[in-house]
Amino acid sequence: MIRDAKLWTWHVLAGLVIFVFLGLHMLIMHLDDVVNIASLNPAGGHPIDWANVVARGKMIFFPVTYTVLLGAALFHGLYGLKNILFELNLGDGVKRATTVVLALLGLGLFVYGTWAAFASLALARSL
Amino acid sequence: MLTAKGYPNRLGVGGWLGGGRWGMERYLYTLHRLTGLGLIFYFLLHILVTSARAFGEAAWVASMGRVTGPLFTVGEYLVFLAFAFHAANGLRLAFIELGWGVGKPFEPVYPYKTSVDFQRPLAIVALLLAALLAAAGTLDFFVLHKGVTP
Amino acid sequence: MDFANVKEVTYRVRRFDPDKDRAPHWEEYRIPYAPGMTVLDGLWLVKELHAPTLAWRSSCRMGVCGSCGMLINGSPRLGCNTQICELETTTVAVGPLPNFNIIKDLVPDLMPMLETHRQLLPFIVRDDHEEMEKPSGEFWQSPEELEHYLQFSYCIKCGCCMAACPTCATDPVYSGPMPLAQAHRYNSDSRDNGFTHRRQVLEGERGPWRCHFAGECSRVCPKGVDPAKAIQLMKRELVADYFKLREQRCPARLAETPKGVARREGIPEAPAPTVR
Ligand code: SF4
Ligand code: SF4
Numbered sequence: 094m095i096r097d098a099k100l101w102t103w104h105v106l107a108g109l110v111i112f113v114f115l116g117l118h119m120l121i122m123h124l125d126d127v128v129n130i131a132s133l134n135p136a137g138g139h140p141i142d143w144a145n146v147v148a149r150g151k152m153i154f155f156p157v158t159y160t161v162l163l164g165a166a167l168f169h170g171l172y173g174l175k176n177i178l179f180e181l182n183l184g185d186g187v188k189r190a191t192t193v194v195l196a197l198l199g200l201g202l203f204v205y206g207t208w209a210a211f212a213s214l215a216l217a218r219s220l
Numbered sequence: 221m222l223t224a225k226g227y228p229n230r231l232g233v234g235g236w237l238g239g240g241r242w243g244m245e246r247y248l249y250t251l252h253r254l255t256g257l258g259l260i261f262y263f264l265l266h267i268l269v270t271s272a273r274a275f276g277e278a279a280w281v282a283s284m285g286r287v288t289g290p291l292f293t294v295g296e297y298l299v300f301l302a303f304a305f306h307a308a309n310g311l312r313l314a315f316i317e318l319g320w321g322v323g324k325p326f327e328p329v330y331p332y333k334t335s336v337d338f339q340r341p342l343a344i345v346a347l348l349l350a351a352l353l354a355a356a357g358t359l360d361f362f363v364l365h366k367g368v369t370p
Numbered sequence: 371m372d373f374a375n376v377k378e379v380t381y382r383v384r385r386f387d388p389d390k391d392r393a394p395h396w397e398e399y400r401i402p403y404a405p406g407m408t409v410l411d412g413l414w415l416v417k418e419l420h421a422p423t424l425a426w427r428s429s430c431r432m433g434v435c436g437s438c439g440m441l442i443n444g445s446p447r448l449g450c451n452t453q454i455c456e457l458e459t460t461t462v463a464v465g466p467l468p469n470f471n472i473i474k475d476l477v478p479d480l481m482p483m484l485e486t487h488r489q490l491l492p493f494i495v496r497d498d499h500e501e502m503e504k505p506s507g508e509f510w511q512s513p514e515e516l517e518h519y520l521q522f523s524y525c526i527k528c529g530c531c532m533a534a535c536p537t538c539a540t541d542p543v544y545s546g547p548m549p550l551a552q553a554h555r556y557n558s559d560s561r562d563n564g565f566t567h568r569r570q571v572l573e574g575e576r577g578p579w580r581c582h583f584a585g586e587c588s589r590v591c592p593k594g595v596d597p598a599k600a601i602q603l604m605k606r607e608l609v610a611d612y613f614k615l616r617e618q619r620c621p622a623r624l625a626e627t628p629k630g631v632a633r634r635e636g637i638p639e640a641p642a643p644t645v646r
């Protein structure tokens with residue numbers, strides 16, 4: 094059983110990592126018309142246009158930072174969710190089950206998301 | 221945990237919202253909780269939806285097509301606002317909960333000035349930062365907005 | 371509100387008799403008002419004039435014993451420390467402190483809080499057992515070292531902070547602001563060496579991790595203890611300890627009696643020590 098002192102410390106550190114990388118993600122995706130960084134959105138138009146997705150997908154920077162963000166955000170979010178649920182005074186069995194379900198959910202999505210990030214790197218480079 | 225005797229009188233989830241005097245930080249706590257819940261549920265779906273890019277253009281366009289329309293725009297806008305608040309307030313919390321900005325222990329003299337008062341400037345800065353982010357987002361979402369190129 | 375012409379106030383009191391009632395209910399009483407009356411004074415009048423069976427705890431009636439914590443117009447406060455006129459209304463709603471079970475009327479069961487307090491070792495823990503059992507002198511402590519914990523040592527264990535804390539509203543596992551602040555009070559005492567013992571509880575589920583700095587505990591504390599400050603400082607210590615960055619500290623040594631100095635004339639001898 095990892096104790097809360099450790100989990101909470103990493104929860105806060107993950108929060109700071111998210112602050113940086115999600116900040117960047119939001120800058121690219123949602124603040125593109127306010128602060129336009131042309132090199133990250135080379136095809137012009139909307140940031141989620143396929144051409145831009147491919148262009149970003151070619152840079153190794155994105156799969157790597159996406160994976161860091163994915164891991165940090167999943168841990169931060171699911172640990173936060175776990176805390177909120179635990180504060181509801183669940184029974185011990187329910188608590189254990191919740192921990193397992195959330196951990197599996199997190200791991201599963203982390204593996205899938207990481208695969209997707211690197212698969213699209215390969216795909217974009219082959220185009 | 222200990223067994224207590226007598227009539228149970230815990231406030232329950234309602235107590236998350238207000239138990240005693242309501243202070244600004246209590247609202248921030250509630251909002252942080254709500255926005256956090258919103259963000260994590262959005263994020264779980266977001267992973268699934270955007271992973272479609274690994275399957276090529278058709279899958280990507282189809283996946284994005286499923287999440288367009290005014291309802292999703294408003295939804296995304298709310299997610300952005302939640303992000304703006306949660307990020308700014310989260311930065312403040314990271315500071316405070318590691319013991320910065322709450323003041324040193326000192327002999328309390330009435331009227332008491334507590335850690336809540338000491339960190340108040342941080343709370344205001346966090347709100348301003350959130351407002352700034354939210355304003356930039358609003359500008360982008362509704363004023364300067366360009367659509368996805370068909 | 372101007373209390374100059376107020377002659378009467380209304381008390382709404384949350385009543386619960388475990389032998390008769392299924393659930394608590396409100397009852398209303400009107401009592402005469404005189405300037406300077408505290409909420410606790412009013413309760414005595416209610417008992418005298420209307421409800422002889424009304425139960426509550428109080429003792430010192432001067433904010434020292436911590437018995438009379440109650441929910442007054444929605445805020446956890448001390449009955450004896452609250453003037454009716456500062457409530458700005460002539461209706462005084464008094465209930466038992468929430469987040470504790472109700473034993474009777476306004477009497478909360480503080481045992482879980484006090485038991486948690488006890489488990490967090492609210493006393494000086496040291497390895498020199500002999501000195502602890504048979505003290506031969508005083509431990510040395512500077513005024514600066516005193517400042518580190520003095521504020522937290524003003525706690526009177528009234529439980530108001532527990533009643534205000536949103537986490538305590540649902541979670542009986544979380545230790546709550548009072549016991550945590552007291553654990554920090556001893557952790558930050560230069561004479562103490564019990565951090566590693568208290569850490570065993572503090573680094574787990576019962577530790578400070580479910581405090582989210584809603585700050586209510588510090589806002590309601592009648593003694594200015596500022597438990598929220600203690601809890602955040604405690605988190606910092608525990609995180610530092612996790613990264614092995616916590617300052618290692620030898621607990622204070624015995625203060626030595628200065629040698630070779632003579633007592634100035636006219637200063638009387640100190641009284642005989644009371645602790646042997
Ligand atoms: S910290 Fe303050 S409110 Fe809490 S028990 Fe101590 S004196 Fe009462
Ligand atoms: S600051 Fe922490 S302990 Fe105090 S009321 Fe808020 S959540 Fe509870």
Ligand code: FES
Pocket residue numbers: 427428429430431432433434435436437438439448449450451
């Ligand atoms: S009666 Fe002692 S604190 Fe109020």
